[in-house]
Amino acid sequence: MSSNFLKKVTIFARRAHDSINQRRKYSDEPYYVHVERVAKLISTVTDNEEVIAAGLLHDVLEDVAPHNPNYCAEVIRDNFGDRVLKLGEKRCQVST
Numbered sequence: 001m002s003s004n005f006l007k008k009v010t011i012f013a014r015r016a017h018d019s020i021n022q023r024r025k026y027s028d029e030p031y032y033v034h035v036e037r038v039a040k041l042i043s044t045v046t047d048n049e050e051v052i053a054a055g056l057l058h059d060v061l062e063d064v065a066p067h068n069p070n071y072c073a074e075v076i077r078d079n080f081g082d083r084v085l086k087l088g089e090k091r092c093q094v095s096t
Contacts, residue, residue, distance in 0.1 A: 054087035
């Protein structure tokens, strides 16, 4: 993740998951380790930064926003754009 945009998204995702002290269920690693692995996997099939960003943020709306409104849809849209938000919302709709 070399671009400034993806660095900003990575920091946001880390802070979001840390804000609710979210941990991986079986390994007790910080949860952001999971989303960074997802983003790395996505980056093997596309270099589209908005798609990779959506991978980094894919659990923020579902897991973090209900507990910390500082990471709600509007904040994601304001910081990373409408397309990144829409990609994340589609993921949330599929998983529910």
